[in-house]
Amino acid sequence: MSIDRHQGGTATVAQRSTDFVMEVQHLTKRFPVGGVLDKRAVHALQDVSFSLPRAKIVALVGESGSGKSTTARALARLIEPTGGRILYNGRDILREEPRSASLSYREDVQMVFQDPFGSLNPAHTIRHAIERPLRIHRKAKGRSAIRERVETLLETVGLTPPGETASKYPYQLSGGQRQRVAFARALAVDPKVMLADEPVSMLDVSIRIGVLNLMERLKEENGISFLYITHDIASARYIADETNVMYAGRMVEGAESRELIDEPAHPYTQLLLSAVPNPHAGLRTDEATTRGEIPSLIDPPPGCPFAPRCPHVMPECQEAMPGVTRLNAHHWVRCHLHGSGQGEPTANLPV
Amino acid sequence: MAIATETSNSQGTPAGAAPLIRIEDLKVQYLSPRGPVRAVDGVTFDIRPGEVMGLAGESGCGKSTVAQAILRILQPPAVITNGRVLFDGNDILDMSDDQLNEFRWRDVSMVFQSAMNSLNPVMTIGDQITDAIQAHQRMPGRKALERAEELLRIVGIEAARIDSYPHQLSGGMRQRAVIAIALALNPPLMIMDEPTTALDVVVQKEIMSTISRLKQELGFSILFITHDLSLLVEISDRIAIMYAGQIVELANARELFEQPLHPYTNGLMSSFPPLTGDRVKLSGIPGSPPDLVHPPAGCRFAARCPRRFEPCGSEPLFAEAKPGHRVACHLYPESRTPQAQEAIREH
Numbered sequence: 157m158s159i160d161r162h163q164g165g166t167a168t169v170a171q172r173s174t175d176f177v178m179e180v181q182h183l184t185k186r187f188p189v190g191g192v193l194d195k196r197a198v199h200a201l202q203d204v205s206f207s208l209p210r211a212k213i214v215a216l217v218g219e220s221g222s223g224k225s226t227t228a229r230a231l232a233r234l235i236e237p238t239g240g241r242i243l244y245n246g247r248d249i250l251r252e253e254p255r256s257a258s259l260s261y262r263e264d265v266q267m268v269f270q271d272p273f274g275s276l277n278p279a280h281t282i283r284h285a286i287e288r289p290l291r292i293h294r295k296a297k298g299r300s301a302i303r304e305r306v307e308t309l310l311e312t313v314g315l316t317p318p319g320e321t322a323s324k325y326p327y328q329l330s331g332g333q334r335q336r337v338a339f340a341r342a343l344a345v346d347p348k349v350m351l352a353d354e355p356v357s358m359l360d361v362s363i364r365i366g367v368l369n370l371m372e373r374l375k376e377e378n379g380i381s382f383l384y385i386t387h388d389i390a391s392a393r394y395i396a397d398e399t400n401v402m403y404a405g406r407m408v409e410g411a412e413s414r415e416l417i418d419e420p421a422h423p424y425t426q427l428l429l430s431a432v433p434n435p436h437a438g439l440r441t442d443e444a445t446t447r448g449e450i451p452s453l454i455d456p457p458p459g460c461p462f463a464p465r466c467p468h469v470m471p472e473c474q475e476a477m478p479g480v481t482r483l484n485a486h487h488w489v490r491c492h493l494h495g496s497g498q499g500e501p502t503a504n505l506p507v
Numbered sequence: 508m509a510i511a512t513e514t515s516n517s518q519g520t521p522a523g524a525a526p527l528i529r530i531e532d533l534k535v536q537y538l539s540p541r542g543p544v545r546a547v548d549g550v551t552f553d554i555r556p557g558e559v560m561g562l563a564g565e566s567g568c569g570k571s572t573v574a575q576a577i578l579r580i581l582q583p584p585a586v587i588t589n590g591r592v593l594f595d596g597n598d599i600l601d602m603s604d605d606q607l608n609e610f611r612w613r614d615v616s617m618v619f620q621s622a623m624n625s626l627n628p629v630m631t632i633g634d635q636i637t638d639a640i641q642a643h644q645r646m647p648g649r650k651a652l653e654r655a656e657e658l659l660r661i662v663g664i665e666a667a668r669i670d671s672y673p674h675q676l677s678g679g680m681r682q683r684a685v686i687a688i689a690l691a692l693n694p695p696l697m698i699m700d701e702p703t704t705a706l707d708v709v710v711q712k713e714i715m716s717t718i719s720r721l722k723q724e725l726g727f728s729i730l731f732i733t734h735d736l737s738l739l740v741e742i743s744d745r746i747a748i749m750y751a752g753q754i755v756e757l758a759n760a761r762e763l764f765e766q767p768l769h770p771y772t773n774g775l776m777s778s779f780p781p782l783t784g785d786r787v788k789l790s791g792i793p794g795s796p797p798d799l800v801h802p803p804a805g806c807r808f809a810a811r812c813p814r815r816f817e818p819c820g821s822e823p824l825f826a827e828a829k830p831g832h833r834v835a836c837h838l839y840p841e842s843r844t845p846q847a848q849e850a851i852r853e854h
C-alpha cells in the first residue's frame with residue numbers, strides 16, 4: 157500500500173499521516189428540521205474529533221441516535237458535513253475535493269451497512285453483485301480474470317466453496333453469509349479503510365463472532381483500517397484496538413479498549429457498561445438510578461448533553477461542554493469531573 | 508423428538524408443586540410449497556408457579572412458534588399436528604373459541620418484540636389499558652381508570668402520562684405501556700417474546716429490572732424468549748435451549764451457565780465476548796441450522812458439532828443426565844438408544 161500517493165502539504169502533516177489514515181477534526185453536522193420558515197436544526201454531530209490509526213480497528217459505541225451513522229456517512233462522503241475537517245492520509249479532503257469525493261477516495265474508503273438483507277439486489281446472483289464493483293472500478297480485466305477474482309474474494313471472506321456461493325441468490329444465503337458477501341463486495345476495490353456500521357447487529361449472536369473475526373483477519377492480513385460502529389461495548393472490547401464513546405452527537409470519551417472498559421472515566425460510559433447483561437453477577441432488581449433518554453438534538457442547550465441524566469451533575473455542566481482532558485497517553489475524556497480540558501482527542505495507541 | 512419415557516416425569520418439579528402449564532410433545536408445521544416446515548418438532552417442558560422459564564436458540568429455531576401455539580394465535584399456514592398444552596388440567600389445544608377468549612389475557616398474556624409498535628396510534632395509553640380491562644371484566648369506567656393509573660405506576664410510568672398518545676412516548680416507555688396492558692387482568696403467566704430486542708442496552712436494562720421486580724411483587728410466571736443467552740441467565744430460574752425445532756437441553760439457569768452439557772449450548776456460551784478477563788479468541792458456532800423441511804436424520808446439530816461421533820446418526824433421547832438437568836446428546840449414556848449403543852460398540 158502506498159501512503160505517499162496522495163501526499164502533499166507540510167512535513168508535519170506527512171509525518172502524522174504515517175500514523176493515522178484518517179483524522180476527523182471538529183466535525184459538525186446539522187440537518188434542517190424542515191419547513192421553509194423553520195430555522196431550527198437537528199444537531200446530529202457537534203465538534204466530533206477522533207483518529208483512525210493505520211491497520212487498527214477503532215470502535216464507535218453509543219445508543220441509537222447518538223450520531224454514529226452520521227459520522228460514518230460523513231467519512232464516506234455520502235453526506236456533506238456542516239463544518240470541521242476530514243484528513244485522509246493528511247489531505248484535507250473536504251477542501252481538496254469539495255463537490256464530491258474523487259474516484260480514488262471512493263475506492264479507498266468503503267462502507268458496510270447493518271442490513272445484510274437490504275444491501276443486496278435480490279434479482280442477481282452473488283457473482284453479479286461482486287463483479288459489478290470489479291468492472292466499474294476496473295479492478296480486473298477479462299472474463300477469466302474477473303471470475304478468478306470473485307472466487308478469491310469469496311474465499312477471503314470464508315464463503316467456500318466459492319464457485320457454489322457465487323451462483324446463489326441472496327435469498328439462498330443466511331444473514332451471516334450475506335454480510336460476508338457485503339464484505340467481499342467492499343473488498344473488491346481494494347480499500348484502505350472500511351466503515352462498518354453495526355455490521356453484526358442484525359445477526360444471530362452465534363454467528364456474530366465469525367464476522368468480527370473476519371474483520372480482525374482483514375485488518376491483520378490486508379492492513380485495512382476499520383471504523384467499527386456498534387452499540388455492543390463487549391464486542392468493541394473483543395476486536396477494537398481503541399474505543400470511542402458518543403452521546404447525543406458528541407464524542408465524550410476515547411481510550412485503548414481494555415482501559416476504557418476497566419477504567420471508564422465518563423459517567424455515560426459507566427452507565428453504558430452497567431447496562432451490559434452480566435451472567436456472572438445476576439440481575440440486580442434495584443432499578444437504575446440514572447433514568448431517562450437521549451435529549452432532543454433540535455437546537456440543544458449549551459453544556460454537556462448528559463447533564464440531565466448525570467448522577468454527578470454540577471453547575472458548570474449546564475453552561476459549557478468541557479474540552480478534552482488527557483488522563484494518560486491513550487485515554488481522554490470530556491467531562492467537568494476531570495477538568496475543563498484543552499487537549500486533542502486522539503488516543504495515541506502504543507504501537 | 509423421542510422422549511425417554513422412564514424419565515418423562517422427572518423434570519425436577521418438586522412433589523406438590525404442580526406445574527402451572529405443561530407443554531407435551533408439541534409439533535407445529537408450516538405448510539409450504541416445498542413441503543411442511545417442521546418448525547416445532549416434539550417439544551416438552553413445564554413452567555412452575557412464580558418461575559421464569561427462559562427459552563433460547565438461534566433465530567428460526569421455533570421459539571415464537573412455541574409461544575404462539577401456547578396462546579393458540581398461530582395463523583395459517585401453521586398447523587398444530589401433535590401434542591397437548593395443559594393449563595389447570597385443561598388442554599388448550601381442545602378449547603373452543605369462547606374458552607380461548609377467556610383464557611387469553613386472563614390466564615396467559617403476551618408481550619412481544621414489536622408490541623411497542625402495535626399500540627393503537629390514535630388512542631391514548633389510558634384508553635388502551637381501560638379497553639383491555641373492560642374487554643374481559645365488568646368494571647365501571649371510573650374504577651377501570653383508577654386501575655389503569657395503578658398499572659402505569661407499577662410499570663414505572665408517571666400516572667400523568669395516562670393521556671399520552673403512543674408517539675409521545677419513547678420506545679422504552681411504549682414497551683412499559685404494553686407490559687401494563689399485559690398485566691391488566693393479573694394473569695398467572697406472561698409470555699415475553701424478545702421484549703427488549705428492539706431497545707438500546709440502557710433501556711433494556713431498565714425494562715429487565717422492572718420485569719424482575721414485577722415478577723417478585725406480583726408472583727406471576729414468565730416464559731421469557733430471546734436469542735441472547737447472556738440476558739436470559741440473569742433473569743431466569745430455568746432455561747431451555749432450542750435447536751432446529753427441538754429442545755436439546757433444559758436445566759437450572761445457573762447450572763446451565765456453569766456446566767452446560769450440550770455442545771450447542773457450549774457454542775452459544777462462547778458466542779458472546781466477556782467484559783472482563785483476558786482476551787481469548789472465540790469461535791461462535793460455524794455453519795448454519797438445517798433446513799426444517801428436510802431435517803437431517805439423527806441429531807440435528809451433528810453437522811455443526813465439534814464432538815460428533817459414531818452414534819450421532821441416530822436420534823438422541825431427551826433424558827435426565829443429572830438430577831433436574833435434561834439433555835439430548837449421545838455424549839451422555841442416558842440419551843443413547845439401543846441403536847446408538849450398538850453404533851458405539853461396533854466402533
Ligand SMILES: Nc1ncnc2c1ncn2[C@@H]1O[C@H](COP(=O)(O)OP(=O)(O)O)[C@@H](O)[C@H]1O
Pocket residue numbers: 187188198199200218219220221222223224225226227453
Ligand atoms: N437526514 C437526516 N435528517 C434529519 N435528521 C437526521 C438525518 N439523519 C440523521 N438524523 C438525526 O441525527 C441524529 C443521529 O442519527 P444517527 O447518526 O443515525 O445515530 P446512530 O447511528 O448513532 O443511531 C438522530 O437524531 C437522527 O434523527
Ligand SMILES: Nc1ncnc2c1ncn2[C@@H]1O[C@H](COP(=O)(O)OP(=O)(O)O)[C@@H](O)[C@H]1O
Pocket residue numbers: 537538539544546564565566567568569570571572573583584799
Ligand atoms: N408463515 C410461515 N411460513 C413458513 N415458514 C414459517 C412461517 N413462519 C415461520 N416459519 C418458519 O418456522 C421456523 C420457526 O420460526 P419461528 O418460530 O419464528 O422461530 P424463532 O422465533 O425461533 O426465530 C423458521 O424456520 C421459519 O422460517
Ligand SMILES: [Mg+2]
Pocket residue numbers: 224225226
Ligand atoms: Mg446508526
Ligand SMILES: [Mg+2]
Pocket residue numbers: 570571572700
Ligand atoms: Mg421469534
